[in-house]
Amino acid sequence: MIFTQEHEALRRTIHQFVDHEINPHVEEWEKAGRFPIHEIFRKAGNLGLLGISKPEKFGGMGLDYSYSIVAAEEFGTIHCGGIPMSIGVQTDMCTPALARFGSDELRDEFLRPAISGEQVGCIGVSEVGAGSDVAGLKTTARKDGDDYVINGSKMWITNSPSADFICLLANTSDDKPHINKSLIMVPMNTPGISLSSHLDKLGMRSSETAQVFSTTCACRSATASAMKARGS
Ligand SMILES: Cc1cc2nc3c(=O)[nH]c(=O)nc-3n(C[C@H](O)[C@H](O)[C@H](O)COP(=O)(O)OP(=O)(O)OC[C@H]3O[C@@H](n4cnc5c(N)ncnc54)[C@H](O)[C@@H]3O)c2cc1C
Structure with missing residues (x-):
């Protein structure tokens, strides 16, 4: 080129x-x-x-x-x-x-x-039991009134200790594993979101990494449905 x-x-x-x-x-x-x-x-x-x-x-x-x-x-x-x-x-x-x-x-x-640059983002795909095999991820986002209730955890999440939001991949239905997923935008200060301590790495040290947990974190459904309906 x-x-x-x-x-x-x-x-x-x-x-x-x-x-x-x-x-x-x-x-x-x-x-x-x-x-x-x-x-x-x-x-x-x-x-x-x-x-x-x-x-x-x-x-x-x-x-x-x-x-x-x-x-x-x-x-x-x-x-x-x-x-x-x-x-x-x-x-x-x-x-x-x-x-x-x-x-x-x-x-x-x-x-x-x-x-x-006012906000820092992170991407939550990998899990303890789902790295290369993304289809195997277990995090769920279930509809509850106007919210999605998210349960699960994400491993090795770069930027997460300083992040303002996470773009998180979750199963939103019980359909086949390759078609039942949505990306959901979740502010990191949503109640129910928590982090492990800083993961101390051998390489790539200056980028912060942690595990992100979501325990019945309720996220507005408009956020989730927008990414699914137009992305699928
Ligand atoms: C520094 C760092 C930062 C990261 N940041 C993020 C992040 O911000 N967000 C995020 O979601 N994830 C992040 N990850 C996770 C990363 O995406 C996963 O580590 C990656 O997807 C591999 O998954 P795994 O570690 O579970 O390894 P596995 O999937 O268990 O793979 C282990 C080994 O087996 C091999 N393997 C796997 N499947 C097959 C197959 N079918 N055939 C042949 N070989 C195979 C792989 O090549 C690898 O060598 C990060 C990881 C690191 C190390």
Whole structure:
């Protein structure tokens, strides 16, 4: 692929951001097992770097995915794996389905602040008994009046100790395991959501990781149904 001047301008912006705001601190953050994620995401958001290929309507740049590839290459020059992974969770794991299938209400609440860097997101798919075999996950989200009541736990959840919301995959019916799932946007301060202690890793140390538990956490059904009805 041939990169244009616009691609190269984006590359320079990210290169400077990484050089000035991140790389000088990597050693310290890797030792500490965390980095100031809210501060770094806000700075990245101010530069537009968390919404490169997200819709302009919600604060994104609306560019095609080739620009996100350039960003991934440049974030790859960070002197550790944890921070690029943490940024990737925000831009390419917990928000793409939301951007594509979420209702406008949902996107205003979660996508807009994720793009601006005001909120940190995480993605909850893996479980103790379901990693590669995602179809085997056991977390359930059952309809109860206007709510979905979510029970289960998610393992190895990057960003979760600092996250404002989780995009969580759960079984919403007893149908076949490949078609009974929905992604549900859940604010992390919802009663019933709790975290394990910080999981101390050998690598990717500066990204925070924990287990997320949901014990009869009640989440508005509009949130869940928006992602299912338009995504299936
Ligand atoms: C640092 C870190 C951060 C993470 N962050 C997140 C996160 O934010 N959100 C989230 O949801 N998850 C996260 N995960 C979980 C990650 O996605 C899972 O670890 C991954 O899906 C693998 O699942 P598992 O660990 O259960 O391994 P398993 O699925 O048990 O796999 C173990 C081994 O068996 C192999 N294997 C599995 N199935 C097959 C098969 N059918 N044929 C051949 N080989 C097979 C695998 O390749 C692997 O080598 C994170 C993990 C780590 C280590």
